[in-house]
Amino acid sequence: MVNRYFADIGKPYTDLLSLVKDKDYFILTTNVDHCFQRAGFDKQRLFYTQGDYGLWQCSKACHQKTYDNEKQVKRMAVQQKNMKIPSDLVPYCPHCGAPMTMNLRIDGTFVQDEGWYYASNRYNDFLKRHENLKIVYLELGVGNNTPAIIKYPFWDMTSKNKNAVYACINYQEAFCPPQIKKQSICIQADIGKVLRDLQADK
Known part of the structure; x- marks a missing residue:
């Protein structure tokens, strides 16, 4: 992330x-690191078919919506110690309460x-x-x-x-x-x- x-x-x-x-x-592209957009490519001319590191989704895919994670990830990076983050920074789905995960096509739960x-x-x-x-x-x-x-x-x-x-x-x-x-x-x-x-x- x-x-x-x-x-x-x-x-x-x-x-x-x-x-x-x-x-x-x-x-x-199948890349998920958003480098194309960060490099200046027109967002309307991009299709990240395999997902985006910058988005959370429900790990159980209980609903078809994603969430921007920039603020949370930057807070995690600042507050991590020994590769761990404070428990209150762990994201959970606002609908079912399951842990959130990155929006990546790794199995059948991809949103x-x-x-x-x-x-x-x-x-x-x-x-x-x-x-x-x-x-x-x-x-x-x-x-x-x-x-x-x-x-x-x-x-x-x-x-x-x-x-x-x-x-x-x-x-x-x-x-x-x-x-x-x-x-x-x-x-x-x-x-x-x-x-x-x-x-x-x-």
Whole structure:
């Protein structure tokens, strides 16, 4: 949780923003540390599909609502001792009294609140607006933990659109199916270095 508020953003985020800020872009991410928004990406162009460290939810998912946790987390960080916090800072669900937990997709209790659905709809609208148009599906560092969220859909959408390009930058797993090889650019390298080089050539 501390990463959500105190960790450095990292230059790859700012380099990526510089490359896309004047373009019609949308970010679909499984990251939950909010670095995209903290780096300056437009909130309306982001979909954190796996959750957000900055939100509490009921651990039993008794209702579909999330709660901002910034003030509590910062108080916890200040008051913790020996990796423990005062009991009165432990958050509990205002409805059922169960302990609160972070809004992360780790099991069947993940809460998809109103904001999650708004972001999902914006992403789907973006995809519909770009059907059969020139588009780059840029995949950065996606591994095999959750390929069905980004990797497989990007492959599928590329295969259905002759004007699309699938671009993958990955330190170890830059590849694509043979069916879209002619429409693909796979770079097996450090993402930060590639984005720096692109930024320098801009």
